[in-house]
Amino acid sequence: MPTHPFHQVDVFSAVPFKGNPLAVIAEADGLDDAAMQAIANWTNLSETTFLSRAQNPGADYRVRIFTPQRELPFAGHPTLGSAHVWLALGGRPKGEYVVQECGAGLVRIKRDSDRLAFAAPPLRRSGHVDAELTSRIAAALGLQPSSMRAVEWIDNGPGWIGVLLDSRQDLLNIKFNVLALSQQPVGVVAPWDPAKDGDDAQYEVRAFTWSGVEDPVTGSLNASLAQWLIGAGIAPKQYVASQGTVLGRAGRVHVAQDGETIWVGGDVAPVVKGTISV
Known part of the structure; x- marks a missing residue:
């Protein structure tokens, strides 16, 4: 063999x-x-x-x-x-x-x-997410729609939708309900609070895949989040994202924009x- x-x-x-x-x-x-x-x-x-x-x-x-x-x-x-x-x-x-x-x-x-x-890689789809899907995402995340600062298509292949929260603790508290949202990958991001969280990273990320399973550390999602957040002036051109915290991991994703290219x-x-x- x-x-x-x-x-x-x-x-x-x-x-x-x-x-x-x-x-x-x-x-x-x-x-x-x-x-x-x-x-x-x-x-x-x-x-x-x-x-x-x-x-x-x-x-x-x-x-x-x-x-x-x-x-x-x-x-x-x-x-x-x-x-x-x-x-x-x-x-x-x-x-x-x-x-x-x-x-x-x-x-x-x-x-x-x-x-x-x-x-x-370039985004295949970006922009507005309709109200019905936004409501389903909020229900799956156990959040009030008003607590989601922004919701955007950020699809670079796997089909990601990005959700921006203001509170890292709210992000860490999410209990994803796969029955409320099947076969729609969702990535959630929130800023670290330096006073509470330290300076080892600037953002926290969680990724819920098309099957509803949480991914420990996700390069494609962090790439599309960076294109969205940096492009919208929300995030600086260089930052570190933490992912996998609730799963007992300590992933660190290093993001940097150089000219028109974002490196992950x-x-x-x-x-x-x-x-x-x-």
Whole structure:
């Protein structure tokens, strides 16, 4: 039975077990869609990625991203984790940046010391969320609509809607009701209060996926939140977001705007290395 390099890494944390885990299978050119989906279902992580030779001549490698149920065109922590593994396996970029090919197109990734950061992909949908859906979101979050400072479409692939709150404590107190809102990813963000929370981060984020499960640390959501918040003048051009607090994690997402590009970065901690038989 053929074997493939297998790595499991923890993304958005320099400390293992405090970020968001990702399984990465390399040399996956010979695996078909059914095999990839079966492996992702078996690992049972939020995402599993498969590295293969690039089809686009402008890319360094190709990645396919699977949840236990379906394939995604783009996701943030799989992008950083996959790039980390590709580099660890001896990958060398053709140019200044690592260029990843995925379902959403080409994504640039830069190395900043030991940290990696990806260029936020363009939003596929932005703007107003209708009143009926806004009411359903408020009910699912257990909030009064008036407590939601803003609600916007911020979809860069997974279908995110962003909700801005003024209170980090209100955000941490959310008990998500999946029965009130199914198959609609929602990300919630609120500022830290330096007097109460310290200065380790400036924003707190929570992500409720299309299945209603809370994601520990979410690159795609933080990318789209940054485009919204920085673009609207709500957030500064550089900040750190904390995510995973209520799940016992300590994810840190480093956001910085450089010119027209917003970079979303984080540490990656290696955890498991071996092979998988398929």
